Amino acid sequence: MAEPIKVLVTGAAGQIAYSLLYTIVKGDVFGKDQPLILVLLDITPMLPVLEGVVMEICDCALPLVREVISTDKEEEAFKDIDVAILVGSMPRREGMERKDLLQANSKIFKSQGYALDKLAKKTVKVLVVGNPANTNCLTAIKCAPSIPKENFSCLTRLDHNRAKAQIAYRLGVPSNDVKNVIIWGNHSSTQYPDVSHAVVKVKGKQMSVLDAVKDDSWLRGDFITTVQNRGAAVIKARKLSSAMSAAKAISDHLRDIWFGTPEGEWVSMGVISDGNPYNIPNDLVYSFPVQIKNKAWSIVECLKINDFSCEKMKATAKELTEEKETASEFLSSA
Numbered sequence: 526m527a528e529p530i531k532v533l534v535t536g537a538a539g540q541i542a543y544s545l546l547y548t549i550v551k552g553d554v555f556g557k558d559q560p561l562i563l564v565l566l567d568i569t570p571m572l573p574v575l576e577g578v579v580m581e582i583c584d585c586a587l588p589l590v591r592e593v594i595s596t597d598k599e600e601e602a603f604k605d606i607d608v609a610i611l612v613g614s615m616p617r618r619e620g621m622e623r624k625d626l627l628q629a630n631s632k633i634f635k636s637q638g639y640a641l642d643k644l645a646k647k648t649v650k651v652l653v654v655g656n657p658a659n660t661n662c663l664t665a666i667k668c669a670p671s672i673p674k675e676n677f678s679c680l681t682r683l684d685h686n687r688a689k690a691q692i693a694y695r696l697g698v699p700s701n702d703v704k705n706v707i708i709w710g711n712h713s714s715t716q717y718p719d720v721s722h723a724v725v726k727v728k729g730k731q732m733s734v735l736d737a738v739k740d741d742s743w744l745r746g747d748f749i750t751t752v753q754n755r756g757a758a759v760i761k762a763r764k765l766s767s768a769m770s771a772a773k774a775i776s777d778h779l780r781d782i783w784f785g786t787p788e789g790e791w792v793s794m795g796v797i798s799d800g801n802p803y804n805i806p807n808d809l810v811y812s813f814p815v816q817i818k819n820k821a822w823s824i825v826e827c828l829k830i831n832d833f834s835c836e837k838m839k840a841t842a843k844e845l846t847e848e849k850e851t852a853s854e855f856l857s858s859a
């Protein structure tokens with residue numbers, strides 16, 4: 526058996542973590558033969574809840590768990606970790622945009638960025654989930670200069686999965702027959718869900734999604750707004766933000782980092798924009814189509830971008846630039 530890896534989940538007493546932890550400890554993310562030391566971080570008032578979560582993990586009687594450490598101290602939580610899943614933060618409520626959380630949440634990612642820099646392994650893979658995820662990820666990157674920027678990513682896989690599911694539902698096919706959708710930009714209502722390069726299997730035959738759907742006005746209209754506003758729609762219905770689907774997306778994202786993407790396929794994730802081939806300004810965490818090999822991502826190059834897409838990609842980059850400025854104002858006055 527392999528040596529255990531140390532996996533930190535922050536916000537471990539919260540609702541996403543409750544859906545996520547079983548999938549991790551069962552081996553669905555890092556593999557069925559990968560032992561785990563699980564580190565669970567939450568704030569002090571949540572420690573009694575965390576104790577219950579630890580009891581439940583124990584009661585699952587799963588063979589991969591070597592140790593569970595629960596703590597409210599970053600110095601303990603970030604020590605020598607291999608993976609950081611940064612969920613812990615405030616979720617939005619009905620009527621808010623995700624960027625309205627910047628003031629409350631950016632200081633968490635500043636402090637956790639410093640903790641990563643000081644305490645984590647330099648090979649650590651960091652996934653930022655807490656909203657606004659792209660800009661929080663950028664904050665963590667800035668505060669952890671000793672860790673390669675490429676080790677950080679933020680979650681836009683939920684949007685990617687939502688886009689796949691909308692197309693699959695429309696065409697009456699299983700969602701895994703839809704491939705290569707793209708989420709460009711921010712995990713916000715300016716994101717651009719793009720199916721110009723996506724393919725689908727219909728009655729055993731692979732074709733472009735554009736040809737299969739044959740309805741450009743839907744693809745350029747309701748499809749995009751449904752995906753952009755899905756998080757808000759879930760909050761309106763549940764009075765809580767999405768958790769089961771977020772946990773599934775986190776598992777998909779990390780499993781792909783660990784094991785790679787299949788040949789010819791890509792997924793969406795928020796990564797540092799430095800030197801990207803699509804003229805997106807440098808120094809943003811922007812969602813791109815990426816392929817992953819040997820635990821390293823690369824942006825898919827040479828995709829043709831039409832004028833419609835170009836405008837949408839620029840608009841979401843503009844919002845990210847504004848968020849970055851707002852976050853830096855909050856952080857410098859904190």
Ligand code: NAD
Binds near residue numbers: 566
């Ligand atoms: P939740 O309120 O149920 O849980 C959050 C947990 O984080 C709480 O237990 C809280 O005590 C804890 N926490 C707060 N500050 C912390 C800190 N400094 N260190 C450690 N833990 C801390 O919320 P949730 O539904 O689990 O959502 C968590 C975050 O994920 C929110 O910001 C939400 O908007 C975001 N989210 C992102 C995506 C995405 O696709 N990127 C999807 C869903 C939710």
Ligand code: LMR
Binds near residue numbers: 616617755757767
């Ligand atoms: C989502 O997309 O469901 C999450 O980011 C939660 C939210 O605030 O929409």
